Amino acid sequence: MANEKPKNEKRKGNARRRRPAFQMRISTKYAPRKVADGQPLSCIKNTSLTPDQMLDLFRYLKLTRLVEERIVNLYRQTKVVGGVFRSLGQEATAVGSAYALRSDDFITPIIRDLGSVFVKGIRPRQIFAQYMAKAWGPSGGKDLNVHFGELDKGFLGPISHLGDMIPVMTGILLAARMQQKNIVGLAYIGDGGASTGAFFEGVNFAAVQKLPLITIAEYNRYAYSTPTNLQTAVRNLAEKAAAFGIPGYIVDGNDVIACYEVTRQAVDYARSGRGAVLIEAKTYRRKGHAEHDDQRYVPEGEIEWWEKHNDPIDRFEKFLLDEKVATKERLDQIAADVMHEIDEDCEWAESSPMPEAEVAAHGVFDNSIVPPAFRPKILEN
């Protein structure tokens, strides 16, 4: 009988089964660094990225910002149906992190991660058509902006209910493991979305199952109008990793190279079977929740400070020039090429018809089994 064994032997037996003592594992290697006043910020220099890859990153950053600016123009021309959501000032987080994935890996962004959607191969024309509720958009006019998916590209669009996509991504990874696919999943969430129950349930389940889920929590200081101190009592969102028993990282979300490097490290960790990771990206939301939001809740001068001193594209441009990765002319050429693509894609999207009204009745179920939900004829017989 076990209880008749000498005490020390029993203790030894238990010790083998015990989990390692708790350690708060938060890496701050890529966290924002203070610089001397007046010194403009750049990006971290220690990187495995090739010059071509860096220019690719620059292209995605420019593409994200310029596409959003074009959407705002379309909005002012009343061509957009509904609201416009910007990622101004936080493009580096989405672009840098998604760039660390393989093409068969999955992302599920939130509304401020348009850059990651482009990195996954979605074209600007699809986004323009979505914003204008056109028939040629990937949802055919049934849903908004990035609310769609292309599973063969590893892109899973979000829904408005924040946090919900984290358990869904956990399911993607659970299935991938059953199908013996060695892919990782990257789910984005904000400082507001990290307050939801679905976030906790999803990350917890992934952690228990040791699934390769990388959650990027973007600390952009506002959830609609609510500041982060009314959202959570932790100082850093990465501290929430301790609740799941997974490692946490803090990264400078406005340094595209740091975002790439930290995600690459997390991807290696997750893909090797060690489980889930939580990355917190420190950034700043320079626009309101949506285009209509006048940001009256933001202290005076705050937005201007970030615009002037901590813009992710300015920082990366400075890095590329300082490190002589590219000349100013080369960067301008990339921006011009991006603009050309945007013009072409926008024209395509504008030329799309609006959807036929009766399309609304189709596709609730497989219509070969359940007929479309046509408007019923009233008192016909």
Next chain:
Amino acid sequence: MSTALKKEHKLERPPRGGMSTLVEAIRQGIWEEMERDPTVFCIGEDVGAYGGAFKVTDGLIDRFGKERVIDTPISEAAIVGAACGAGLMGMKPVAEFQFIDFISCGFDLLTNYAAKCRYRWGANIPAVFRGPCGSGVRSGPFHSLNAESFFLNTAGLKIVEPATAYDAKGLIKAAIRDPDPVLYFEHKKLYRLPRLREELPEDDYIVEIGKARTAREGRDVSIITFGAQVLTALDAAEELEKEGLDVEVIDLRTLAPLDKEAILASVKKTSRVMILHEASLTGGIGGEISAIISQEAFEWLDAPVVRLASIDTPVPYSPPLEDYYLPQVKDVLDAARKLASY
């Protein structure tokens, strides 16, 4: 020794067909689908080694392993979300709610994600969400729910609830093979009811989703019902037969999409209709069926459509209270007599 705590017997593979209770029929159905199709898997709380709170998944983990019979944390949002994600990857999850009352914790992902994916961007989620529902077993306000009317107003979810062992097996197999999300409600009072034991066919069969069944043919009054109330209706019908009243009982089997054709055919046959269900009256499925009948078969009616349901309270615990809450055979008898003499 810890082995002393282990199950004394490992449950063998269930027989194909044979005499079965309703719970055994569901287990057979899931087992056969998991053997037939490697993409089918089970996920839920305590579904693995324990075999589920009501033993619907008993023995599955021994046969199919913990990769395909997944025990989860107490996280219904994670269960539904993970089933959705796996469904998008081409898997066919069978997700269990330990009691259907806890479906409220997964409500958001069911109604906003599972139900809307195909419509929004054409991606179907072939998942089954199942669990024990129903009152009459003295389980109180949190283990007795009938949840169908929470979901009837959400486009994109099919809802089924069997009342016989044959249908239980045929419907679970149809639900697993269905390309869209299906809520599969199992009335816990019926699980092991000796009266429902029946000989199941050996061959593979399904019961088509969307088709009602005539549980009893009759000419005078129609009772439209489903789940455990089918038995209440049949018991009442037997009593009424002695009085010369010929009652028809329609077992809906599928609650969404409703088999309007079968409902209207019975109305046109008897012209006197009672809708009987176990969930509370107000906002229940009876209102919807009644509206369909009055709009589409008004001139066939000889009496007002009668709804008989539980009272508008939570499900109470103590037997006298729960019996008052639920519609009883006596209530059906009274209502049917009034309908017949209207």
